[in-house]
Amino acid sequence: MISGYPRSDGRKGIRNVVAVAYLVECAHHVAREIALGFRAREGGSDIHVIGFPGCYPNDYAQRMMEALCTHPNVGAVLLVSLGCESFDRHRLAQTVAATGRPVETVVIQGAGGTRKTIGAGQEFIRQVLPTLESAGRVPMRIDELVIGTVCGGSDGTSGITGNPAAGLAFDRLVAGGATCIFEETGELIGCEHIMASRAATPELGAELIGAVEKAARYYATMGYGSFAAGNAEGGLSTIEEKSLGAYAKSGASAISGLLKPGDRPPHGGLYLLDVVPDGEVRFGFPNINDNAEIAELMACGAHMTYFVTGRGSVVGSAIAPVIKICANPETYARMADDMDVNAGRILGGAPLAEVGDEIYDLTLATAAGQRTKSEELGHQEFILTYKTFEPIGPACLAVG
Amino acid sequence: MERETDPRLIRLGPEDNVLVLATSLSAVETVRLDGEEVRLTQPLTLGHKIAACGIAEGETIVKYGAPIGVATQAIGPGEHVHVQNMRSNYTPSYVLPEADP
Structure with a gap:
């Protein structure tokens, strides 16, 4: 297929x-x-x-x-x-x-x-x-696919509808041998210990916690969390609250490794991408907007990226298609032309699993050549800024 | 005993002291919290939170069964729980001066 x-x-x-x-x-x-x-x-x-x-x-x-x-x-x-x-x-x-x-x-x-x-x-x-x-x-097998996920323009619905639905699609893909990558350690602040309990090894768990602690220190120095004014308008009050919603898009699979931008996952499974620079704080905010994260997922080989939005982002990306998953039914009603999936219907009673299956099917269709909404609209956003990273440690890819 | 709560409100974890609006309540409306009628003090859009019970100043706000911050003042049942009466335990939340409630 x-x-x-x-x-x-x-x-x-x-x-x-x-x-x-x-x-x-x-x-x-x-x-x-x-x-x-x-x-x-x-x-x-x-x-x-x-x-x-x-x-x-x-x-x-x-x-x-x-x-x-x-x-x-x-x-x-x-x-x-x-x-x-x-x-x-x-x-x-x-x-x-x-x-x-x-x-x-x-x-x-x-x-x-x-x-x-x-x-x-x-x-x-x-x-x-x-x-x-x-x-x-x-022909291409599912275990040859690499899928990334970001969320942007999040609101109080993202963590209830779009992110958990994306997580279900991730679970099916990982079970089929695909490589799935979630990211934004600055938006996992408060979730590090729950997340570490899903690591394939205790050593990797410690690396995951360390990556989120690094993000917390970095953002504390910057003075603000990875939290935009629109997040608050959409009902999110704190970075911890936003994080718990964002974390849901990782699904429930075991975590196989921790990557940094440009690292290629060695085999299928679920990976966390550490996007926060190493060393002293310089060059400003780690990710100045959502496309910076999409570019880093692509650099790890992501063929396409899920983008879960509540407030209503319209972006796509150069190089790799973006599947736009709208978490908020009111936003979807206003911006349906830009959205590939209406996950907000979960609030009206649609089963989460039904939306997860729709995302999974759309992933395969997109991989087969079908164009997403943002591709059809000509979106090709791209941004790359200065950063500094050290190579990942041996515990980050612990399992063969 | 099953405590009756308004179907327009979502309780994401059994320990939560906030409920999420599953739909926008455009006018000042009455919602049911644990069988009690509570009048909202302002219109709220979906995704926002209200207190499921009285919350004391300094008390942890719990959503998804996890801490999401701390109350900066006493919050009454049904009151809007947001940046004006809670804060992060990590980094401040940036809001526009003219942001909608």
């Missing part, structure tokens, strides 16, 4: 997009113009813009860009450089080329400015599109 594009590293992609990657904000406009030239096309491969805005080097950003440009949903890569930024474009191009994907770098200063670079970039895309669009899909 599900199918994908085979990649040289053994993974399969559920989409075959061209990634246009700007390597500093100064190249962002040119990258966007290159992609916009293909916007009016009907069907075929999508052209998605991703990038890093900073001019100064950052190991995390380099690792993220390498992981995203070799993401299984990416079939070809165009790098757009201004020319004088610090990002190591040569290493990124070599990393992509080593996977066998078509890759080209256009350098604005060398090409002779905006117009000429747009022309050169579009020429590369015109060359690779026929190959991408004639590529065949091959």
Whole structure:
């Protein structure tokens, strides 16, 4: 039923997009113009813009860009450089080329400015599109799927309807051998001990607790929790309350490991993604918005992401489809065009399991090529900022 | 004994001292708490919480059977439980000055 594009590293992609990657904000406009030239096309491969805005080097950003440009949903890569930024474009191009994907770098200063670079970039895309669009899909097993989940614009309904329903879908996927990743340790504050009791080993449990304690310290230094004004308007009063609702999207499976952005899960199972930087507090808030988390899930290989929302987020993502699960029935009534699943109907008496099954079925349909609402609407949000991480410890992936 | 509570209110855990509105109550309405009629003091949208019983200042607010913060003042049964009368045990909650109740 599900199918994908085979990649040289053994993974399969559920989409075959061209990634246009700007390597500093100064190249962002040119990258966007290159992609916009293909916007009016009907069907075929999508052209998605991703990038890093900073001019100064950052190991995390380099690792993220390498992981995203070799993401299984990416079939070809165009790098757009201004020319004088610090990002190591040569290493990124070599990393992509080593996977066998078509890759080209256009350098604005060398090409002779905006117009000429747009022309050169579009020429590369015109060359690779026929190959991408004639590529065949091959059968794909559920245990080859990697699914992420975030929640955003949460309210008092998220933890009762959308998140538990997403958790049920996760339980079915994990039981079938798939890899599922939940995240935002800053939104698990208060849940660390319950969560640790689900760890595959006591050592991993200690790592999970440590990751949440790190998040609590980080946010305490910042002065605010991972808590937006809209959360309060939607009835959530504290970060602990938001956390208990967010935790529900992890389902009930045993937790197999703790990842950091860019780590690839070694086998199927349920993983927690630690998104809070290591070391002293710098570079601001850990995740400045929901798309920062989606990008990190993608860097761990997520083919698609569940996005549970109560207040009503409209975002999608570059590279990997987003399935929008609306927790609040009043929001759904207002914003149905943006929502893939109406989980708020649980408040009207619909069984949680029915919504969980709907999410599971939609996951397989999306993996088979069906487009989600945010894909149809052209959403391609993406953000990447500075961070610092240490490698994960040996206890984080304890079981084979 | 089964304690009768309004079907428009959700009790997420047996130990909880707050109930969640399953539907918006747009006007000042009367709800049933443990068989007692309680008049709400203001309209509330779904997802918000009201006190299931009297809560003393300093008492832990319990939802999903877990602590979600502490009462900063005494809260009466049926009263809206939110940022104006409870706080986090971790980090402050940011709200807009003009936020809706």
